[in-house]
Amino acid sequence: MSEKNLPSVAYFSMEYGLHSDFKMYAGGLGILAGDYIKGAKDINVPIIPIGLKWKQGYTDQRIDANGNPYDSYHNYVYDFLEDTGVKVTVKIRGLDVICKIWKTEHFGNNPLYLLDTDIPENADAWITGQLYGWFGEERIAQEIVLGIGGVKALRALEIPVDVYHFNEGHAALAAIELIREKMAGGDTFEEAWKATRQEIVFTTHTPIKEGNESHPLSRLEYMGAFNGLTRSQMERIGGEPFNMTVAGLRLSRISNGVAKLHAETANKMWKEVPGRSPIIAITNAIHTPTWVDERITRAYEENGDLWSAHAEIKNELIGFIEERSGIRLNEDNLLIGFSRRAAPYKRSDLIFSRPDIIEPYLESGKVQIVFSGKAHPLDDTGKRIVSNLVSMMKKYPKSVVFLENYDMTIGAMLTRGSDVWLNNPRRPLEASGTSGMKAAMNGVLNCSILDGWWPEACIDGENGWQIGDGFETTDFELLDRHDSEALYDTLLGRVLPTYYDNREKWTQMMRRSIETTRTEFATKRMLEEYYGKMYISS
Numbered sequence: 001m002s003e004k005n006l007p008s009v010a011y012f013s014m015e016y017g018l019h020s021d022f023k024m025y026a027g028g029l030g031i032l033a034g035d036y037i038k039g040a041k042d043i044n045v046p047i048i049p050i051g052l053k054w055k056q057g058y059t060d061q062r063i064d065a066n067g068n069p070y071d072s073y074h075n076y077v078y079d080f081l082e083d084t085g086v087k088v089t090v091k092i093r094g095l096d097v098i099c100k101i102w103k104t105e106h107f108g109n110n111p112l113y114l115l116d117t118d119i120p121e122n123a124d125a126w127i128t129g130q131l132y133g134w135f136g137e138e139r140i141a142q143e144i145v146l147g148i149g150g151v152k153a154l155r156a157l158e159i160p161v162d163v164y165h166f167n168e169g170h171a172a173l174a175a176i177e178l179i180r181e182k183m184a185g186g187d188t189f190e191e192a193w194k195a196t197r198q199e200i201v202f203t204t205h206t207p208i209k210e211g212n213e214s215h216p217l218s219r220l221e222y223m224g225a226f227n228g229l230t231r232s233q234m235e236r237i238g239g240e241p242f243n244m245t246v247a248g249l250r251l252s253r254i255s256n257g258v259a260k261l262h263a264e265t266a267n268k269m270w271k272e273v274p275g276r277s278p279i280i281a282i283t284n285a286i287h288t289p290t291w292v293d294e295r296i297t298r299a300y301e302e303n304g305d306l307w308s309a310h311a312e313i314k315n316e317l318i319g320f321i322e323e324r325s326g327i328r329l330n331e332d333n334l335l336i337g338f339s340r341r342a343a344p345y346k347r348s349d350l351i352f353s354r355p356d357i358i359e360p361y362l363e364s365g366k367v368q369i370v371f372s373g374k375a376h377p378l379d380d381t382g383k384r385i386v387s388n389l390v391s392m393m394k395k396y397p398k399s400v401v402f403l404e405n406y407d408m409t410i411g412a413m414l415t416r417g418s419d420v421w422l423n424n425p426r427r428p429l430e431a432s433g434t435s436g437m438k439a440a441m442n443g444v445l446n447c448s449i450l451d452g453w454w455p456e457a458c459i460d461g462e463n464g465w466q467i468g469d470g471f472e473t474t475d476f477e478l479l480d481r482h483d484s485e486a487l488y489d490t491l492l493g494r495v496l497p498t499y500y501d502n503r504e505k506w507t508q509m510m511r512r513s514i515e516t517t518r519t520e521f522a523t524k525r526m527l528e529e530y531y532g533k534m535y536i537s538s
């Protein structure tokens with residue numbers, strides 16, 4: 001692909017994971033966005049990313065003396081941000097809020113524009129304070145800055161745009177600004193909505209209905225999110241309460257889910273929404289230079305010794321774990337990595353569900369597991385999951401580790417240096433799961449439920465393992481029992497014997513894991529699909 005004649009795309013995202021210490025991200029959605037705009041730079045395509053400049057980012061979450069997570073926030077300063085000298089104004093609660101616009105291409109990414117309300121002119125400078133830090137009014141204020149402010153920023157910077165891409169529903173208010181612009185030019189609401197739809201494409205990420213954000217219309221109105229539209233016009237777009245995903249689906253010409261299975265799930269979830277755009281599948285991908293260890297790439301490409309390259313990286317991980325936790329794992333024994341957001345559907349503790357089965361392996365150290373992950377600051381259930389993992393570490397101090405304050409550094413270390421990458425969500429609730437791609441390309445073998453991206457990649461017993469058979473039921477008790485049995489069968493019956501008794505086969509599987517994923521799940525393929533199926537309208 002070349003830049004010539006390609007539509008230029010304004011890409012809106014609440015978060016960007018570009019570097020561990022650039023705290024503009026919380027999790028998978030942001031990591032995807034960060035990888036996306038690095039990949040866009042690599043192949044030179046005109047994608048213009050827009051986001052918010054978070055003062056404190058997402059929570060720093062550590063473990064206290066009782067083994068429970070606690071949150072803390074710090075102000076961060078970044079000296080590499082360029083001041084564009086441009087400011088735009090949005091109206092929030094009837095007051096002018098001025099947004100300063102920063103720019104950075106510091107991480108090998110397409111120039112990223114970040115809106116910032118933390119300037120002395122503003123009475124409320126805290127709108128861009130904490131990423132996902134608050135609910136309700138504050139979230140809407142952030143979304144006004146991202147959406148309405150984002151469109152105004154593009155105008156003020158005089159950047160021409162052909163397509164607006166909303167990475168998740170957070171940016172839906174950008175469409176309300178596009179509609180307002182057209183109505184100011186003389187269009188009726190109907191005309192403006194129709195024309196705006198032709199410019200927008202939308203990516204949905206969340207297969208859990210409650211995870212799709214909504215707000216009462218009265219609150220949106222009070223905050224200023226109507227932006228000149230009437231209540232009934234807003235209701236036609238997003239319903240009452242106003243659902244950001246429903247709005248995204250009705251404001252776009254086409255939408256996508258982030259894996260084939262997820263697109264199926266999303267089509268079922270939203271089938272009752274009249275007037276929505278079709279949802280196709282474009283599977284997520286990763287920026288390989290960011291996540292894949294060069295020593296593995298070299299060993300793979302030169303047909304070198306993959307196992308010894310891996311052993312070296314695994315040793316570094318073991319050193320890193322010891323530095324962080326004081327626990328020294330055994331480099332000869334199987335090391336399982338598991339890092340994810342602490343959400344119940346991810347079932348971090350499924351492996352502990354039958355102590356009678358797993359305990360002997362943990363006591364002997366034949367199975368070692370390192371966990372990491374944050375709970376949302378306001379999610380008590382998630383916090384209990386973290387506390388439970390920490391208590392498992394105390395119970396099995398030689399073989400279970402929890403690393404606090406999950407970030408991109410921990411993510412990279414674990415997906416490079418573990419032997420096995422474990423993933424056991426309640427199918428079909430994992431939309432994609434890019435950490436598994438990072439692992440696969442590093443020759444870290446996936447052992448996973450057939451959810452998210454894995455059904456597309458898994459050749460069972462050849463490039464990794466599937467847990468179970470894709471069983472689904474809304475009876476979670478039954479599902480958990482079924483899947484925990486399947487997990488033990490796969491892990492103890494197939495993974496362990498290969499690891500301990502057949503190193504040659506293991507190394508062969510590492511090679512297949514890399515071979516079958518390195519192109520298919522790299523950002524270039526994903527970007528080409530977005531251009532071919534979403535951005536270039538037929």
Ligand SMILES: *Cc1c(COP(=O)(O)O)cnc(C)c1O
Nearest residue numbers: 027028340407408411433434435
């Ligand atoms: C890769 C990554 C994610 C996304 O991984 P999932 O498989 O979706 O859990 C989230 N957080 C960090 C820090 C990552 O590196």
